[in-house]
Amino acid sequence: VVPTTLSALLSAEPAGAQSAAQPDEEAATRLDTLLAGETSIAEFSSIIDDPSLLTAPERSDLLQLIGAGWRDEPNAWQAALTAHAEATTTTLTSVAIQEPSTVQLVSPEAVLPFFVRNDLPFAANVVLVSTPDNLRLDVERTLTVRAEPGVNTRVEVPVRARVGSGEVTIELRLLSPTFEQVGPVQRAQVTVRAEWERIGIIGLGAIIVLLLGAGFIRTIRRRRRTRAAEGVDGPTIDQGTTEENTAREPEPDRPVDRRDE
Structure with a gap:
């Protein structure tokens, strides 16, 4: 190392330089993965009242993971990247529709209960979209849901049987206020017997x-x-007593014919 002054540096002849370093394709791929995860978190964060509660920690983690200090510790960097990817997946799947059970619909009108799971420490604002695969069932298509933190929120979807009986599959999906899909799509099997x-x-x-x-x-x-029983058990008439009473009765007076005298 030879020290010099700024004026000497400015008056010196330009010298060419060429880097001998090779591009790190693996690091570039990992950076692209980190940036894609950050974009997904930014889209997902619209379901909470203050999106920065999710986007700010994600940005901080990304800046730490792309630091030059990891170059000397590739194994530790790989472990940190894996843990970050798992945490991102956990966040993106923290709000979803619980798997529904098969429903037997035996009345023309009913309410089908579904549950929205929210594992975040913040309340989530989502829209439940229900789409039947045929016209046997008329379904309330959209319902706004505020899922409370740490619980399963019950959502009641009104339905009405329209044409005959049969099997109906209702596709259930959650959308964020910016119309981004939240969680996986679920399907509910409904047997209509209206x-x-x-x-x-x-x-x-x-x-x-x-x-x-x-x-x-x-x-x-x-x-x-x-x-009939009262007629059989009534007072009976004694035939002998009747004849005796008849013989004792005095005969009525006969008219006397004066011509016989």
Whole structure:
């Protein structure tokens, strides 16, 4: 190293220089991955009231991971990159629709319950979009949901059976206020049996009519038996006593014919 002055440097003849370093394709690929993760977090962060609560920590982590100090510790850098990728995935999947169960719909109108999971420490504002795959079911297409932190928020989707019976698949997806998809798409299987309610009401009505008719018939028969029993057990007439009483009764006076005298 030879010290020199600034004036001597400015008056010196220019000298060419060429770098012998080779481009690090692996590091460039990892940087692209980090930048893509930051973009995903920025899009996802629109679901909370203050997006900087997610974007600021992500930016800080990215700046630390691209520091030159990791060049001498490749194994530790790889471990830090892996941990950061897992944390990014955990954040992006922290709000999602719980897997729905199969539903048996036996009434023309009903409310289907679904649950939105929120593992973030912040409340999330999302839109639940429900899309049936056929016209057997009319579904409330969009519902605004505020998912509270750390719990599963119940969302009730009104549905109405329209045409006959059969199988209907409802596609469920969450959107952010900026229309970015949040979490994976879920599908709910609904078996529509709307006419069963009508058949059940008719059957129940028929049973009630039969019970009332059977009770009415039993009442009439019971009254007839009571009347018949009263006729058999009433006062009897003694034939001998009747003849004796008849013999003792005085005969009525006969008119006297004066011509016989």
